[in-house]
Amino acid sequence: MAADAFDGPVSEAAVRGQQVLDLLHKAIDMQSPLVRKNITRARQRNPEATPAEVIRNLERMYVSALTATGAAVGGAAAAPGVGTGVALALSAGEAVSSLELSALFALSVAEVHGVPIDEIERRRTIVLGIMLGGSGSATISKVAERTGQHWARQIVAMVPGETLRQINKVLGRHFITKYGTKQGIIVLGRVAPFGVGAVIGGGANAALAALAVRAARRAFGEAPANWPA
Numbered sequence: 340m341a342a343d344a345f346d347g348p349v350s351e352a353a354v355r356g357q358q359v360l361d362l363l364h365k366a367i368d369m370q371s372p373l374v375r376k377n378i379t380r381a382r383q384r385n386p387e388a389t390p391a392e393v394i395r396n397l398e399r400m401y402v403s404a405l406t407a408t409g410a411a412v413g414g415a416a417a418a419p420g421v422g423t424g425v426a427l428a429l430s431a432g433e434a435v436s437s438l439e440l441s442a443l444f445a446l447s448v449a450e451v452h453g454v455p456i457d458e459i460e461r462r463r464t465i466v467l468g469i470m471l472g473g474s475g476s477a478t479i480s481k482v483a484e485r486t487g488q489h490w491a492r493q494i495v496a497m498v499p500g501e502t503l504r505q506i507n508k509v510l511g512r513h514f515i516t517k518y519g520t521k522q523g524i525i526v527l528g529r530v531a532p533f534g535v536g537a538v539i540g541g542g543a544n545a546a547l548a549a550l551a552v553r554a555a556r557r558a559f560g561e562a563p564a565n566w567p568a
Contacts (some may be wrong), residue, residue, distance in 0.1 A: 356515030363438045363514070374456070377447045386543050390451050391562035396530070398555075401444040404547040408436050415506050437544060445469040452559045454496050460503040465558075467510040472554045474513060482506045484500040486549055510534035528535075 381396040382388050388396070445466045449456050456462050468475035468490065476490050482505055483494045495503070 340557060356518055359438070359518045360511055360514050362435055363442065363466065366435070366442045367440040367446070367466055368459075369440055371446060371456065371462060374446045374450050377443055378450060381447075389562070389564075390566060394448055394451055394562050397444060398552050401440060402545065402552065405437060405440050405470065405548040406545040408440070408544060414532050414536060434557045437547065441470055441547070442466050444551060445555060448555045448559060449491060452492065452563060454491050454559070458500065458503075459508060460500050461495055464503050464510065467507060467514055468495075469551050469554045469558055471510060471513055471517065472550050473557075474517075475510060475554065476557060478513060479506055480510050482509055489558060491558035492560065 377397070377400075378393060381393045381400060384396075385392065446456050446462060449465050454461075456465065456466070464479065468479050471478070479490050479494055483498050483502055485494055485498070498506075
């Protein structure tokens with residue numbers, strides 16, 4: 340997929356975006372085996388929780404973890420005595436954590452809804468579509484040539500693998516365009532005066548988490564009344 344991501348001259352932002360996309364693919368592979376453990380963690384306080392209650396817990400866990408990670412790294416990167424190189428290295432490491440948390444959240448919600456995530460292309464479509472928000476859902480519906488109120492159930496669970504590969508190729512380009520530039524802005528923003536970096540880092544991650552939560556709700560719709568068999 341990476342080889343098909345670019346057409347013509349490659350800009351610096353596009354290269355950075357492709358690197359982030361490659362990291363996302365690795366994050367999806369790494370987090371997939373942890374999905375059920377994440378759901379179990381969300382049910383710890385109430386093992387009898389309904390799917391809807393568990394999804395709300397997953398949302399809270401995701402937003403809290405992503406915001407805290409961004410604030411901590413932003414504050415550390417902006418601390419007195421920390422050079423720009425170290426600050427950028429800290430932010431780059433946090434970007435990987437953000438991708439891993441986002442992949443785990445999206446796949447966990449899919450699991451609760453009973454949407455299959457056993458195939459790599461389906462996992463990629465779910466995570467990319469949710470991280471891209473409204474533009475992701477529009478792309479999925481257009482390429483799949485199907486319409487549905489909730490694309491994750493109406494499309495991802497039903498279309499063949501070859502169609503999903505085409506969808507993921509287009510989603511990958513959109514992801515590179517969006518995060519190739521914005522991710523760089525977020526990273527540089529954290530290299531700010533002490534205290535300001537924590538606010539920027541936490542705020543940027545909180546915005547990303549809120550986007551993913553809203554996109555997941557649109558993608559899957561209402562939670563099932565009962566747990567899948």
